[in-house]
């Protein structure tokens with residue numbers, strides 16, 4: 001019983017902090033909009049992908065980008081919790097490490113979903129409507145973000161300084177984004193790029209959301225979804241393990 | 249015994265931070281771990297609080313083994329860490345609420361319990377301010393309140409007044425004394441301030457280089473030195489002659505100062521001054537825990553500020569997100 005209220009408590013704290021730290025939100029929203037309007041707008045004026053305007057084509061990818069960066073960066077906050085003794089206060093509570101990890105994950109998922117929602121508000125600008133697919137889009141995002149937040153938390157649990165954390169995640173973030181099909185279609189890639197892209201879990205997130213928003217996807221949405229579920233489950237397991245091993 | 253520790257040891261690589269410590273602490277006691285920085289006090293506390301795994305030895309807290317029954321131990325204790333450990337973006341109330349929920353305090357009397365502890369530490373009217381607006385002393389009090397919120401049998405206080413100014417420290421001591429009166433709770437305090445240990449603790453363990461040097465009540469430790477302390481600034485003391493005086497119990501020398509432990513010092517001082525040679529200055533005092541520390545370790549228990557004290561840490565990490 002106290003595990004459940006503990007889970008809620010940890011989530012609630014993350015949510016309150018998120019609401020109070022506006023800068024956290026602003027940074028992660030400006031960046032994707034920059035890509036969407038400058039990069040997408042620039043190329044979109046002369047390119048289209050399979051009949052879809054380029055800017056519209058990358059819009060689902062930009063949503064994933066926004067969630068990807070903020071989800072993984074969320075792991076930095078655990079490094080800050082370590083710097084203060086706040087993490088000790090949490091770890092000394094009679095809660096299992098699994099509960100603590102899941103509470104943190106839920107906090108990060110909430111943050112990233114709110115950010116994704118804000119970017120989704122401008123969908124009508126591109127003539128995109130969601131209809132009932134909206135629920136499915138959120139489902140896909142939820143699963144994808146769970147995995148991504150876990151990556152950030154795992155790295156965070158291993159690091160002692162925010163700088164070290166920043167360095168490591170920049171090596172994770174950029175490949176995940178650039179090699180995901182967020183910015184290019186998957187059907188005509190050179191072999192080496194094709195292989196790497198298909199190994200990238202973010203690819204399936206982008207593909208599923210593009211399918212649900214624009215009706216064009218490389219794989220079946222079901223296939224994407226199953227792969228994402230496997231990805232996130234694996235990371236939750238690793239994350240729980242990482243939290244159990246975490247030293248102060 | 250509420251806490252029973254045998255051969256407790258912690259090694260970090262080759263370095264032994266806590267070296268085979270034995271303690272037994274009774275219910276209702278205020279027990280102090282007194283020692284200089286780096287003595288191993290925090291490490292010991294962290295092992296008792298299940299945050300660090302001992303390299304060797306056993307520790308029973310409230311009858312539970314800290315390694316095998318860590319959940320039961322964690323339910324029995326409250327702890328106030330050496331460094332700030334509240335979230336400064338949350339209000340005082342919200343920090344307490346977070347704690348209460350993590351410890352499974354039922355929603356029904358959450359409010360009441362939080363108000364109870366807020367009253368105890370005098371923070372009711374500041375409860376809705378964000379912690380970043382608190383002073384160092386207020387923050388410490390909030391964290392003490394938090395440590396008490398789930399009614400632990402044992403409260404650990406790691407350097408409760410580290411980095412606080414003398415006035416705030418005085419207040420904090422009053423709060424702790426009050427607490428002991430109002431709640432029947434066993435308290436373990438670590439400190440490197442001898443006045444703090446002297447004033448608050450029923451018994452203390454003096455710790456140096458990870459080892460317990462001696463354990464007893466402050467009064468007993470002081471009286472067992474067997475006299476008063478005469479400290480003299482002198483260049484060329486005639487220690488040979490002083491050594492022959494029967495009432496001089498002990499002679500210590502640290503950088504240009506000679507310290508004598510003397511029976512009936514008031515009466516014997518003139519003869520000492522005549523014997524030792526020409527002194528620059530002389531001072532006579534009843535023994536303090538500093539003298540006890542000096543007696544057992546040959547060094548002074550310096551009153552220097554610990555590195556990265558509570559308040560420095562609190563302000564350094566204020567701008568964090």
Ligand SMILES: Nc1ncnc2c1ncn2[C@@H]1O[C@H](COP(=O)(O)OP(=O)(O)O)[C@@H](O)[C@H]1O
Nearest residue numbers: 260263265283284285286287288289290291292
């Ligand atoms: N995680 C750690 N790794 C290596 N050495 C440590 C670690 N924690 C503490 N120490 C060392 O152990 C010794 C005791 O530290 P500590 O228990 O914090 O002392 P105290 O609280 O008495 O000032 C110090 O020399 C400190 O540098």
Ligand SMILES: [Mg+2]
Nearest residue numbers: 289290330407
């Ligand atoms: Mg310490």
